[in-house]
Amino acid sequence: MDSAVEAPEALPGLPEWETGFVGRAAERAAVRAALGPERLVSLTGLAGVGKTRLAAAVASEAVKEFPAGGGFAELVPVRPDFLAQAVAAALGVTERPGQPLEQALQERLGQGRCLLVVDGCEHFPDAVAGLISRLLDGCPGLVVLTTGRGPLGLAGEHVLKVEPLPVTEEQATGAVALFLDRARESGCDRRLAVQECSRWGGVPLAIELAAARARSLGTALDDRHAPGEATERAIEWSYSLLDADERRLLRRLGVFLRGFDAASAHAVGDGPDAASTVALLDRLAARALLVRGRGTSTGLWRMPGAVRAVALERLSAEGEAAECGARHLAWATATAHELERAAAGADRSDRLGQFSQARFDQLADDLRAALDGAGAHPAPEPHRLARALARLCYARQFLVEARAHFRTAGALAPGPSEAAADLRAAADVAMAEHRGDLAYPLLRASAEYAATADDAAAQAVALSFAACIGSRFPATFTDLVPYEELRELLEEAKRLAPPEDRLVVAYVAAAEAWNATGQKTAPAAELARAALDSARAAADPVLIAGAIDAVCSGYGVTGRFREAHSLSDERLRLFDRLPRHDPRIGLEIIDTLHVVPLVAVAAGDLPRAVTAARRAWDDPLSGLYMRASKSVAPLALSGRFDEALDYAALMWEGWERAGRPTARWMAPAVHAAALVQGLRGSGEDDRLHREWRDRARGMAEPWDPHGIAASFAAFAEVRVALHTGAVGDALAAAVDLAAAPPWPQAPHQFYDAYSWAIAAETAVVAGLPDAREHLAAVAPAGAENAWAAACLARAAGRLHSDQDALRESLAGWENIDAAFERACTLLLLPDRTAEGLAQLASLGCRPPSEFGSVVR
Numbered sequence: 065m066d067s068a069v070e071a072p073e074a075l076p077g078l079p080e081w082e083t084g085f086v087g088r089a090a091e092r093a094a095v096r097a098a099l100g101p102e103r104l105v106s107l108t109g110l111a112g113v114g115k116t117r118l119a120a121a122v123a124s125e126a127v128k129e130f131p132a133g134g135g136f137a138e139l140v141p142v143r144p145d146f147l148a149q150a151v152a153a154a155l156g157v158t159e160r161p162g163q164p165l166e167q168a169l170q171e172r173l174g175q176g177r178c179l180l181v182v183d184g185c186e187h188f189p190d191a192v193a194g195l196i197s198r199l200l201d202g203c204p205g206l207v208v209l210t211t212g213r214g215p216l217g218l219a220g221e222h223v224l225k226v227e228p229l230p231v232t233e234e235q236a237t238g239a240v241a242l243f244l245d246r247a248r249e250s251g252c253d254r255r256l257a258v259q260e261c262s263r264w265g266g267v268p269l270a271i272e273l274a275a276a277r278a279r280s281l282g283t284a285l286d287d288r289h290a291p292g293e294a295t296e297r298a299i300e301w302s303y304s305l306l307d308a309d310e311r312r313l314l315r316r317l318g319v320f321l322r323g324f325d326a327a328s329a330h331a332v333g334d335g336p337d338a339a340s341t342v343a344l345l346d347r348l349a350a351r352a353l354l355v356r357g358r359g360t361s362t363g364l365w366r367m368p369g370a371v372r373a374v375a376l377e378r379l380s381a382e383g384e385a386a387e388c389g390a391r392h393l394a395w396a397t398a399t400a401h402e403l404e405r406a407a408a409g410a411d412r413s414d415r416l417g418q419f420s421q422a423r424f425d426q427l428a429d430d431l432r433a434a435l436d437g438a439g440a441h442p443a444p445e446p447h448r449l450a451r452a453l454a455r456l457c458y459a460r461q462f463l464v465e466a467r468a469h470f471r472t473a474g475a476l477a478p479g480p481s482e483a484a485a486d487l488r489a490a491a492d493v494a495m496a497e498h499r500g501d502l503a504y505p506l507l508r509a510s511a512e513y514a515a516t517a518d519d520a521a522a523q524a525v526a527l528s529f530a531a532c533i534g535s536r537f538p539a540t541f542t543d544l545v546p547y548e549e550l551r552e553l554l555e556e557a558k559r560l561a562p563p564e565d566r567l568v569v570a571y572v573a574a575a576e577a578w579n580a581t582g583q584k585t586a587p588a589a590e591l592a593r594a595a596l597d598s599a600r601a602a603a604d605p606v607l608i609a610g611a612i613d614a615v616c617s618g619y620g621v622t623g624r625f626r627e628a629h630s631l632s633d634e635r636l637r638l639f640d641r642l643p644r645h646d647p648r649i650g651l652e653i654i655d656t657l658h659v660v661p662l663v664a665v666a667a668g669d670l671p672r673a674v675t676a677a678r679r680a681w682d683d684p685l686s687g688l689y690m691r692a693s694k695s696v697a698p699l700a701l702s703g704r705f706d707e708a709l710d711y712a713a714l715m716w717e718g719w720e721r722a723g724r725p726t727a728r729w730m731a732p733a734v735h736a737a738a739l740v741q742g743l744r745g746s747g748e749d750d751r752l753h754r755e756w757r758d759r760a761r762g763m764a765e766p767w768d769p770h771g772i773a774a775s776f777a778a779f780a781e782v783r784v785a786l787h788t789g790a791v792g793d794a795l796a797a798a799v800d801l802a803a804a805p806p807w808p809q810a811p812h813q814f815y816d817a818y819s820w821a822i823a824a825e826t827a828v829v830a831g832l833p834d835a836r837e838h839l840a841a842v843a844p845a846g847a848e849n850a851w852a853a854a855c856l857a858r859a860a861g862r863l864h865s866d867q868d869a870l871r872e873s874l875a876g877w878e879n880i881d882a883a884f885e886r887a888c889t890l891l892l893l894p895d896r897t898a899e900g901l902a903q904l905a906s907l908g909c910r911p912p913s914e915f916g917s918v919v920r
Contacts, residue, residue, distance in 0.1 A: 075127045075179065077136035077154035078120055079366075080358035085121045086242045087229060088114070094224060095122045099129070099179070099207055102222040103200055106185075106210045109226035111370040112269030112295030115211035116183050118226060123181050123209065132176030132205060139184040140321040142432050144191035149462055151180065151195070153425035158461035161498045161654055162687030165462065166195070167721045170202035171688055177205040184369065185212030193218055202721070228266035228294075231258060239266040246275035246352070269352075269370060270298030276352035277302060299374045302351060309335070313344045314353060315382060318375030319392045321429045323357060323364035331395035332388055364426075389437055396434030397445050399427060400452035407459040407645040424460050431456075440475065447476040451486060458493055459645040461684065466647070467493040467502070474513075484513035484522050489647050491529070496650025498690070498725075500533050500540030507533075508553075520560040521568050527557040528571040531579055536614075537655075538584040539729040550579050570598040570607045577614045581621075585772070586811065589618030609638050609652040616663055623812040625848040629667035632660050636676075644685070653685050658729070661694045665701065666814035668850030670880040673698035689718030693733040697776070700736040701818075701851065703883030705744065705907055712737035716759070728764050731773035732815060735760035735780050742784030743884065744908050753784065775813035782822045787888075789913025791830050798823035802834065807844035817849030825859040835863060850880050858889050867893065888912055 095118065098105045107115045123136060135154030139147065148165045152158070157172050159165040173180060180199070185192045193216040196208055210216065215223045229239035239261035240254060247257070260278070264270035303311060316332045317324070330341040345365055348354045353371050357364040367375065379385050403424055431453050438446035454469030470490035477483035487510035494503035507530035514522035531553040534545040554575045561568045573595040580588035587595075592614035599607035612635040619628035639656045642649045657680035664673035677694035680686050692715035699708035715733060719725070738756035741749045764773035778799050785794035799819050804810055807820070824842040827835040839859060846853035854876025861869035870892050877886035884907055890900030891911065904911060 073127070075123050075134055075136050075181065076156065077138070078123060078181075079116070079136065079138070081117070082356055082358055083246065085117060086245050087238055088118055088121075091118060091224070091226065092122055092125070095119075095209070096126055098222050098224065099126055099209065102220070103206065104196065104208050104210070104216075104218060104220055105222045105224065106212065106215050107224055107226050108212060108214050110228075110267065110293060110295065111213070111373075112267050112298075112368070113226050113228055114268040115226050117268070119181050119183060119209055119211050123179060126179065130177050130179040130207070132173075132178045134173070134179035134181070134206075136181040136183065138322070139182065139187050139192065140429050141187045142321065142429050143436065144188040146429065146432060146465075147188065147191055147195050149428065149465065151182070151199075152462075153428070154180075156421070158684060159463050160461065160687035160690075161463065161496055161650070161685065162690045162722055162725065162727075163718060164722060165464070166198060167688065167718070169199060170721065171718075173199060173203040173206045175205075178203065178207065180206060180208050182208060182210045185210045185216060186214070189214070189216060192216065229261075229268060229271070231261045231266045239264075239268075239271055242268060243271050243275045243278075246272055247278040252278055264298055265294040267294040267298070269368060270294045272352040273298045273302045276350060277305060279350070295370050296374065299353075299371055302353060303374060303378065306348075306351070309340075310344055310347055311378070312384075313341070314348055314371075315375050315379040315384060316388045316391075317348075317354070317365075317367055318372045318379055319388055319430075319433075320367065321372075321433055322426055323366040324430075325363055325365075328395060328399070329365070331398075332391045392430075393434050393438055393445055393449065396431045397449040397452070400431055400449055400456060403427070404452045404455050404459075407456065408643070421460060424456055428456075428460075435469075435472070438476075442476050442478055444478055447473055447478060447482065450476050451489075454486075454489065454493075455645065455647070458496075458647050458650075463493055463497050467497070470647075471506075479517065480513040481517040481519055481522070484510045484517060484519065484526070487513065488522075488526055488529075491526075492647035492650065495533060495537070495540070496647060496654060496685070498537075498540050498654065498687075500537045501542045501726075503533060504530055504541070504545065521562055521565050524557040524560040524562075524568050525571045527553045527560070528568075528575040531557065531575040532571075532610075535578040535584050536587075536610075539727060542726050544584070547579070547582050554579055566598070566602040567604060567607075570595070570602040570604060570611075573598040574607065574610055574614060577611075577618070583770070583811075585617065586621045587614045587618050589615070589622055592618040605638060605642055606648050606652055609635055609642065609656065612638070613652075613655060613659055616659065620663070620666060620814050621811055623807055623810065623816065623844070623848055625663070625666040625668075625814070625817060628663045629669060629672075632663045636660055650685060653683070654690070657683055657686050658690070658694065661698060662814055665698055666817065667848065668817065668852060668854075668880060670698055670702045670851070670882060674702060674704075674881075687718070687722070689715045689722060689727070689730070692718060693730050696733040697736040700740050702881050703885070703887070703907055705740045705884070705909075708740050709737060712740075712756070728771075728773065731760045731764035732776035734763055735773070735776050739780040739784060742780075743787050745788060745910050757781075770811065770813070772813045772815065775815040775819055778819035779815055779822050782819070782826055786822070786826060786829060787909075787912045791826070794826045795830055798826045801827070801838045801841055804841075806841065817845040817852040818855075820845045821849070821852035821855040821859075825855055825862075828859045828863045835859075839863065850876060851882065851885075854880070854882070854885065854889075858885075858892070862892065883907065884909065 107119055109115050137151045137154035139150050151169055152165055155172050157168050159168055197218055200206055215221055229242060231239045240257045243257045243261050260274050261271055264274055313333045317329060319332055326338060326342045326345060329345055330338045333341055335341045349356045354365045354367055379388060435449050435453060450469050450473035454466045454473055457466035457469060467490050470486050470493060474483040474486035477486055487506050491503040491506035494506060507526045511523045511526035514526060531550045534550040538544050557572050561572050577587040577591035577595045580591050596611035596615050599611040612631060616628040616631050635656055642653060661673045661676040664676055677698050680694040681691045692711045695711040696708050696715060734756060738753050738760060741756060742753035768774060781797040782794045785797060801823050820842045824838045827838040839856060842856060846856045854873045857869050857876060858873035860866060861873060870889060874886060874889050877889060887900045887903035890896045901911060
């Protein structure tokens, strides 16, 4: 569970310049001093005054004081929807299912003392203020340094206004020093430098532009400029001195929001060849109208925001905006498809190609801007861009954004067939988010578009999948879809399905299996086998993975947990070959990470369950509360109580931060935390036991007495009651074995072997006259679950005063690393009682009340 962040050598995302930083010693010291006691420091001032470079210089110096790291996030004027993505790009953070992007940011920035620099807060200041406020509230060790035209207006904000550099001949670190540094070899003396700096009011960007012109023209500085702010005057003046080709390219480069390479510049320009474009870029950089990147940004240029504003004004004034926008759209579409091919290549077994998260982060805002600028009318190129951007966002794990772009693609689609495919993809992303409530209407809308396109196969697939998820994943729905409605969808899909289309047949077979019993999450075993055969005939890995889940669930319903455990190994092998860039795969990845630990627990293979849960914890497509929940029950059953409670705390905190979404499937993990507190048994633990138990019960509402939450509760409550000596309570909460059908005929949930075994042991402890019959009735559960087998051996040893049976039980606990149960069993062996007491003490547990002696 260790996710500590090593202190960085440099702040991620920090921009680099070819030129050095000059002056501002006092300002640097003031900002450094403020970053100690203050949590929000804002640098404000006019455009071009040097806020960004000052923030970057201070961050570079201060990075060692922030052992948990941080990042430098540059905001650009796209839409406020993408502010969190900009911060995530700076931090390398990904969104996870069940964990919104802001929560993922809080998880990263909450790991200690962090520094987040947010540059360009003049874009959407209200939205920026809201995001920063939430991050500060959720991350006690976070310090934020911002730059913008004005303050954010947040409580506790420490504002430092950045003024122009002082213009005096004696000032070694002021405007004159900056001018002379940038105008090397120009022949300018200090007197002329003072004169020129005075003209531009000491504004650093204006001085950089003037110095760049001085380098090319010597001392012949142009004194003609219109009234206005120094920065804008200097840019206009520099622009006026460019030749026609330089002006044209500068205007067109204004469409880029972030860094661009020579090929991108050539794509929006109209130069004769790439070499000519590179020459123009070099000339513009020499005039300080572009900034050439260094380090990881080598080969990229970027345009200062103030220069971009003038460039775009000129682009519009020259009547070139529409034609340049079309070029930008064509560039964005081609670039998105190139990145998409790289994402697909990264998943191939030959590993040719690689999806570069850093490259996508660098290009994403320009791709978004190109799509926004394309308009809302259906057209082939915007549709292709929207679809490609959606897939890229999915590969980057910006899931909410990916779903939105797929919906946009559906609206831009040139025909209903393409719209149906886009909405189906949006539904796939929704399922990867664990949002069946969002996926279900998207699938129904996809089916409607497919019907309009007269595509019966696509319509049948969408309807079948909707019917399938309604029964297979009810915990992802806010309101359960009635069984009758799902059956109607299935019947319509069966009517439409072309019998020769193996893929459609496989989809229908899966929906048939999951909707045959009338009970959620409980497929018909034989139909599940038929669905697996159909999926294999269709050779579709997604359907194969889903059908394996159906078969495993079918085995679970019939109590055949060992077979389910064995088959889950095949699913895990298939899991490693699934292409992660494909939204269709996300659901099966998440479900595999959920089900494999669960099935291992059902079979009593606790070591495998802990290992599988760890894999879920490490997987990038697993949200905080989702991945933490997988470990709680296996660790609790293993007696690794402190670890179980640590994961339980993360699970609960993550679930609350995510907005407490519907998560009935998580109730057993929550109850497992109650189990640990109940087994420890002190006064505070008793209170926590009740608190966690009530949480579990509330999470499982509406309560299903035959559901998985009830299955675990019937074990956990009985186990706690036995441990505390409340045998009457244990009997009241235990499975009524006398009324239950025989194990092979009874419908089961994955924790039933535990609840049945502990019910049999309760009968022995209570001295029930039919305890022997109960042990015999539960024997099949012991054949399916190693924990149950050890429990039944212990119960038999107690019932018959059989030391060999107790030693058999002890060996069983040791084989599955069940430390707590091993310690309790040691107390029943007279020569090992002291060892048992010591082990219980190490687990923080008192001796159990009901294990004082062997029943005779």
